[in-house]
Amino acid sequence: MIARDFGAGELAGRLRDNPDAVAWLDLLQPSAADLAAVAAEFGLHPLAVEDALAEHERPKLDRYPDHLFVNVYALSFDGDSGDGDDATAKVRKVEISAFVTDRALITVHKHRGDVDQLVDRWDRDTGLAAASGVDFLLYGLFDVVVDSQYAAARAVDEAMDAIEDRMLGPGGAPRPVRMHGFALRRALAVLRRAVAPMQDVVAEVSRTGGELVDDQLRPYYRDVEDHAERALESIEHSLTRITELLDADLNEQSNILNDITRKLAAWAAVIAVPTALTGYFGQNVPYPGYERTWGFVQSLALLVLSAGALYLYLKRRGWL
Missing domain, CATH: 1.10.287 (Helix Hairpins)
Structure with a gap:
């Protein structure tokens, strides 16, 4: 049975009344007072609460005596939006902090995100959810986040296809195309800062001997870890590719200048x-x-x- 749309103050009581149940509580841009009330109810560490309220925390996993604290970023890249050639404006980051207790996953959305996508991901594996607990909820969160990161990395790589021929053409690329290439490289740097730690975060949660993830879910965590590695490899490949394109264009410009001289x-x-x-x-x-x-x-x-x-x-x- 799934219960929804009840007050946050009822959560602890419902968990006590249903010993086998687990809960997910999502907070959108909570105030310090709101998060302090939740922290008192679930025994959350003050340092973790402080990190959940602060913005632009690095992706990480912190272990506390009674819970874990996780900070991750869901990403997207929209090549049809943004301010001109500023590709960094097309990167959208949704910072998500999560407290993982024995029976509850408490997520803090510091920016508005697509919560329905996370719910749909959990609903696709109802059989696995029935045999698991909070570790399944955290797996679904990791899976959605890593998939968004890989999709963003692929979108930037596809955006480079549109300018590659123009940058490698005779005579060098026009200045707007060259500036767009620099903007894409900055966008990849933004993506890399969010994606690079994810593999270690997922591996640390699912490491052998950990009490959170059971043997049934550990292969799924390894699959997410592999996807995180693929996302990082895609970004690294794109960084190498755009750097080589910009270097080739610079060499072409130098050759033209030498020819004129x-x-x-x-x-x-x-x-x-x-x-x-x-x-x-x-x-x-x-x-x-x-x-x-x-x-x-x-x-x-x-x-x-x-x-x-x-x-x-x-x-x-x-x-x-």
């Missing part, structure tokens, strides 16, 4: 030869044919031939 130097050399010759014939000493028509033709031919020969040489070398 080389062409400018070549044209300067071509122009310098006639300048030197006219300076020699016009300013230093009278040249052969000075003040004669054939002398002018001779000097002009020398200018054209010398400049043309230098141009052909530089063209053959690929400088022009």
Whole structure:
């Protein structure tokens, strides 16, 4: 039997009246007074309560004498929203703190999240739920969180597909595309900070010899641990990929700059030869044919031939 929609003050009494029952209590942005009342009822440690009220805590697992404290992040990445090319604005993080006691899972949503998704996940394994307790509720929470992290990692990777060809095209990527690439790398860094500790958190909960997870559920925890590893590997792969794309674009930009510099130097050399010759014939000493028509033709031919020969040489070398 499942009982819902009763006051939080009734929870402890209902657990006493039903020795085999377990409970889930979800608090959305509770005040310090609200959480203090729950802490007094279930004997929650003050340090854990303090962490549950604070925002931007790192993902972690803390063990206390009568309960566990877990902090995790559900993630999403919406490539169709956000502010311009600021991909970090498209990353949505829902911080969830959880107190795990013998008979109750108490979650604290520090931001509004999709609670129905968590309930649906539990409802899909009613047979496993009937034979388990709080460890099943925590498994469902971990599974939903890790699946969201992997989905976010894949969404960022797919967003890179849209800019990869433009970044690897000839001439380098336009500045908006390049800035979008930098934004995606920042988004991956945000994801990595939330995903990297998850494998250790799940492993610590399900470690052999622990009292919370029974042998029936331990393989399921290992499956979640494997998914957390896959999510982290996907993010690491995407970080390597976007870094290599940005480096390739930077190299292309450098090659273009070198080519332009080389062409400018070549044209300067071509122009310098006639300048030197006219300076020699016009300013230093009278040249052969000075003040004669054939002398002018001779000097002009020398200018054209010398400049043309230098141009052909530089063209053959690929400088022009």
